[in-house]
Amino acid sequence: MNHVKVLVVDDDAHIRELISIFLIAEGYTVIEAENGAEALLALESNNIQIVVVDVMMPEVDGYELTKxxxxxxxxxxxxxxxKGESQDKLKGFDLGVDDYVVKPFDPLEIVARVKALLRRFQLLTDKNIVVGNLSINQIKYEISVSNQSITLPLKEFELLFKLASQAGRIFTRNDLIEQIWGLDYEGDERTVDVHIKRVRERLRELMAKVEIVTVRGLGYKLEEIHT
Incomplete structure (x- = not known):
């Protein structure tokens, strides 16, 4: 995983070091910047995949940097x-922030959220997947077999896309909740089961030569049907 570069931006050297130690331990390459202006220079000269940024910084703050x-x-x-106030979070989300951690934080939570965001963005960068006779188009949230296409609701599409992106891999319900609904999701695992059932119905409707297989006690995987 050392090909993934993480830019850590904070004017507090101790916090940068703390975050960096835990990310490096997970195999990430870390580049540090002590303010937004330095971060923008780092972005120009490095192929950065994700940015961890503090809000309160001199020169260019976290909001301005994100924008x-x-x-x-x-x-x-x-x-x-x-700051834990909702208006600060809303301001960040309006500017394009993808996730939040509030100080004091557990460094392992930073690692978990970095991993989840990277997975989510990988989902967004791969626009089209073909498994068996099924084509999955992320731009249109559409699945198709031959000339027949249907558009799926967002969560159903993301669920199918995730399973198809690594066909044959078993995903636990927790994996799917974390990657599709997010770490802060407070519902239960039955949500996954309900969505799986709906997606299966849609695959049958299209006569797709793929199926979502239940792996008892573990989770789900997508497999091509060989006839």
Missing amino acids: ELKKYYDIPVLMVTA
Whole structure:
């Protein structure tokens, strides 16, 4: 995983070091910047995949940095803030922040959220997947077999797309909840089962030569049907 570069932006050297230690331990390459202006220079000279940024910084703060980088880079931003007020979160989300961690934070939570965001963005960058006779188009949220196509609701589409992106791999319900509904989702695992059932019906409707297989005690996987 060391090909993934993470830019950590914080004016507090101790916090940068703390975050960096845990990310490096997971195999990421970390580039540090102590303010937004330095971060923008780092983005120009490095192929950064994700940015972890503090809100309160001199020169260019986290909000301004996020606004600027989202104009030019299609990469996720995880914002670290001492403020827990909802209006601050809303401001961040309006500017394009993809996820939040509030100080004081557990460094392992930063790692988990970085992983989840990278998975989510990988889902967004691969626009089209073909498994068996099924084509899955992410731009249109559409699945098709031959000349017959149907558009899926967002969560059903994301669920199918995730399973198809690594066909044959078993995903636990927790994997799917974390990657599709997010770490903060407070519902239960039955939500996954309900969506799986709906997606199966749609695959049958199209006579797709793929199926979502239940792996008892583990989760689900997508497989091509060989006849």
